Amino acid sequence: MAEKPAASRAPPRAQTPETVVALLAALLVTVLLLVFGSPNPARALRAFFLGPFSNRYYFGNMLDGAGLLLIAGLGVSAAFRAGVFNLGGDGQIYIAGLVAAVVCLALPQAPALIGIVLALVAAVAVGMLLAGVCGLFKYLWGTDELITSFLISAAIVPSVSYLIVGPLRNQQSNLLTTERIAEHFRLLRLLPPSNLNLALLFALLLAPLAYFLLYHTVRGYELRITGLNREFARYGGIAIGAYTAMPMAISGGLHGLSGAFAVLGTHHAAIQGFTIGLGWNAIAVALIGRNHPLLIIPAALIFAYMEAGAKAAMLHTEFSFELGAIIQAVIFFMITAQVALPRLWLRPRGRSTAA
Amino acid sequence: MTQTPWLQLRGITTYFAENNVTANDAVDLDIACGSVHALVGENGAGKSTLMHVLSGYISAGAGRIEVDGKPVQIRSPADALAHGIVMVHQHPPYVPGFRVWENIVLGMERTGRAGLLDRRAAADMVTACASRYGISVDPHARMNRLAASQIHFVALLGALLRGPRLLILDEPTAPCTEPEVALMFALLRSLQAQGTSIILITHKLGEVMQVADRVTVMRNGAVVATTAVAETTAPRIAELMIGEDCQIGDFDRRLVQALAGDGHAAGATGLHSRPPRALPTGRDSTLELHKVSVYVGALAVLDNINITAQAGEVLGVTGIRENGLEFLEDVLSGSIAPDRGVVLLDGKPVKRYSPRHFRHIGISYIPTDRILRGASMDSTVAENLILLQRKELQTGGVLRRKDITAFTEELKRRYGITGVLHQPMKRLSGGNIQKVILSRELSGLRKVVVFSEPSWGLDLRSRDLMYSEMRALRDEGALVVLISADIDEVLSLADRIAVMYRGRIAGILEAEDRTRERIGEFMLGFQEHNITAAGERTNG
Structure with missing residues (x-):
């Protein structure tokens, strides 16, 4: 039996320790890396643990990163929950970011609200299209959505990079970036000089909404049942075809939204590689949060904190490794290992009540 | 046969905090060398939990286990195996895509040169063991292609290969046909002769009387009695299971009486009466299979089936499961479409062969495969219960929590x-x-209810309740189809009995000519040729 979150109102307690163990293991490996890899371990540790809280800039950026992770993480779980897998999040976020930027750049005179809404709609639509197509192919011909979404994304990433450094490049900038979007399209900054903006509040509203849809509506029920047992869902008269394409499209749409906010809120332009890795980190976040919309909130915060801490440690010491990437890899490894090898941490006590 | 106890359980207590159930309450049990020890009790009496403790799948909260008089710690199935204790589960777990031999050697793989799995040796070992015990199974077949009873035999084979001193079997005969039951019992006797002890969890008292030396009765997590089988009777065991200390009500008394004769006649108690339900279409629905054939490759697994069932009757379909019962179940539930022929409800061909459409037109279905098809094991009990009522329990797409609680509590x-x-x-x-x-x-x-092997694993009380529900459904004008390989069950419940043999209806037996012997003859194909005419008679 797959170790999946049980569909009860309260998230099951028995499974939480495993996630905590995985996170602690990741933290331990990180600390060991800092202690043995840095010429000044004390400073590195201090920067890692306290850096994200040391000033408004770091703190705000951490929360901003958590917001984007939260939206994308909800996107990952939307597909996971229905038993389909969207591995193309990275490409979907990246192209959606570019699309949002292009919409804003094409309509510099448009009123703020119209421009923002158009950019968001276009970005969500492109994400839905890219992922939804994979779901549709699975429904029509049984192609593996895990492979198609990954491959499409793998082709999208260099194509978007080409557009940013080529035809759409801002020649005046030293960065490989498009031009910056007009001021009135930029979302309100909440904690200047950091990047924190309104997108975080939006993300925090989105999670309970997702929870409500998943646990309190018939469609959410049907989606979860389909994800847990397709044969049972079919037997019960649920239109399982719809729950193949639809969750993929929703997943892609949420990734697209995350990409749009990265432009409208965080960077104000599409920069080469500016969201790369976000899609993969979102998978880790969804797994830490056990695909539960409300648990994904703390999961995104924890992940963003560790990421920000790693960045701070790198900036404040002569730490030479790509520490951030290593920490992400460690967390990813620990979490996925724990998902792939369930029940190794804890002995199953009281697994079944007897006949 | 009974010597000094080889295995002793003392004070085994298992408490499940999450649902506040004490599944085992200070249980003592002695198992002698080379004995067949039956463990009986109603659903939830704690039999499986106790055996899971003994075989290391769960750990007991308290108590001790002694082997040969020495206390042992059993913390995992591997620990249990080290003491020669092996359990075959009620629903044996397996890897669906694996071949039979791969499943069996999992966990005891022998490696040849360069650390590679010695495939041939493994397959040969499985074949040798199967032929020694007279089990016929293709070691190279894929697990997901096997019938439920074959999966059980594969699990049993896996257990035997591990050379058990104590073999624990959890309702091993539930999915078996009669010849398979005979094979299983012969196997148990030969194991017993070799000195292997066997614990047999079962709901069938006939089996207890037939093969067991001793019997332990459990109720509400505690042992109520352990006696030699020779010194007791089936009615006495039934009484112990249901409870003599609490007042035996009218229902229980009749149940016990029914049990004494035949476990399956329990439905005759006719209790659990309920207010009759009005059915949407009255008494005029008919369900007809017209020239239905299903092919797997070139083989006709259903071959030109013609049956008509009327509202207000229980149509029993029996036979050896592999002779087409599974496919009939799939066609009747819309899970597969027939390659030829049609299913007609009330004289009209069904529009689509999908469970969704079949449910829409009023066909309800209790599947043989409960774990994969009948339930979502990772969903909650409540979520499993509301599957068919989800549309009634919502307003504007939002589920009404209170109504769901009331509805599910009522069913519970x-x-x-x-x-x-x-x-x-x-x-x-x-x-x-x-x-x-x-x-x-x-x-x-529902207009039509299709039951397929509904009583596997049910205790007497639940079986009785189900049988009276089935009769009540019929009396209220529903059309009931009962697909069951259990002849006694079909005999006691069905108004007419269709017997399948090699994908065909070998005969349809009306009230006057239904006997076990007649059914047996049709099942085994003795009368195939004479009876074709009878099969077509119902077709008009």
Whole structure:
């Protein structure tokens, strides 16, 4: 039996320790890396643990990163929950970011609200299209959505990079970036000089909404049942075809939204590689949060904190490794290992009540 | 046969905090060398839990286990195996895509040169063991292609290869046909002769009387009695199971009486009366299979089936399961479309062959495969219960929590489901899972109800309740199809009995000519040629 979150109102307690163990293991490996890899371990540790809280800039950026992770993480779980897998999040976020930027750049005179809404709609639509197509192919011909979404994304990433450094490049900038979007399209900054903006509040509203849809509506029920047992869902008269394409499209749409906010809120332009890795980190976040919309909130915060801490440690010491990437890899490894090898941490006590 | 106890359990107590159930309450049990020890009790009595403790799948909260007089610690199935204790589960777990031999050697793989799995040796070992015990199974078949009874035999084979001193079998005969039951019992006797002890969990008292030396009766997590089988009777055991200390009500008395004669006649108690339900279409529905054939490759697994069933009757379909019962189940539930022929409801061909459409037109269905098809094991009990009522329990797409609680509590109470509604389905025992499925499928109004092997794993009380529900459905004008390889069950419930042989209807028996012997003859194909005419008679 797959170790999946049980569909009860309260998230099951028995499974939480495993996630905590995985996170602690990741933290331990990180600390060991800092202690043995840095010429000044004390400073590195201090920067890692306290850096994200040391000033408004770091703190705000951490929360901003958590917001984007939260939206994308909800996107990952939307597909996971229905038993389909969207591995193309990275490409979907990246192209959606570019699309949002292009919409804003094409309509510099448009009123703020119209421009923002158009950019968001276009970005969500492109994400839905890219992922939804994979779901549709699975429904029509049984192609593996895990492979198609990954491959499409793998082709999208260099194509978007080409557009940013080529035809759409801002020649005046030293960065490989498009031009910056007009001021009135930029979302309100909440904690200047950091990047924190309104997108975080939006993300925090989105999670309970997702929870409500998943646990309190018939469609959410049907989606979860389909994800847990397709044969049972079919037997019960649920239109399982719809729950193949639809969750993929929703997943892609949420990734697209995350990409749009990265432009409208965080960077104000599409920069080469500016969201790369976000899609993969979102998978880790969804797994830490056990695909539960409300648990994904703390999961995104924890992940963003560790990421920000790693960045701070790198900036404040002569730490030479790509520490951030290593920490992400460690967390990813620990979490996925724990998902792939369930029940190794804890002995199953009281697994079944007897006949 | 009974010598000094080889294995002793003392004060085994298992408490499940999450649903506040004490599944085993200070249980003592002695197992002698080379004895067949039956363990009986109703669903939820704690039999499987006790055996899971003994075989290392769960750990007991308290108590001790002694082998040969020495205390042992059993913390995992590997620990249990080290003491020669092996359990074959009620629903044996397996890897679906694996071949039979791969499944069997999993965990005891022998490696040849360069650390590679010695495939041929493994397959040969399996073949040798199978032929030694007279089990016929292709070691290279894929697990997911096997029938339920074959999966059981494969699991048994795996257990035998591990050379058990104590073999624990959890309802091993539930999915078996009669010849398979005979094979199983012969096997148990030869094991016993070799000195292997066997613990047999079962609901069938006939089996207890037939093969067991001793019997332990459990109720509410405690042992109520252990006696030699020779010194007791089936009615006495039934009494102990149901409880003599509490007042035996009218129902229980009749149940015990019925049991004494035949376990399957229990439905005759006719209790659990309920207000009659009005059916949407009255008494005029008919369900007809017209020239239905299903092919697997070139083989006709259903071959030109013609049957008509009327509202207000129980049509029994029996035979050896592999002779087409599974495919008939799939066609009748819309799970597969026939390659030829049509299914007609009320004289009209069904529009689509999908479970969704079949449910839409009023066909309810209790499947043989409860774990994969009949339930979502990772969903909660409540979520399993509302599957068919989800549209009635919502307003504007939002589920009404209060109504769901009321609805599910009502089903739980009426069917005596033991378990907590917001817990995952996988925490329930096999019998309780079936109760959840039954209560769900029988809630609401249905024209047609298809039961397939509905009584596997059910205890006497639940079986009785189900049988009276089935009769009540019929009396209210529903059309009931009962697909069951259990001849006695079909005999006691069905108004007419269709017997399948090699994908064909070998005969349809009306009230006057139904006997076990006649059915047996049709099942085994003795009368195939004479009877074709009878099969077509119903077709008009």
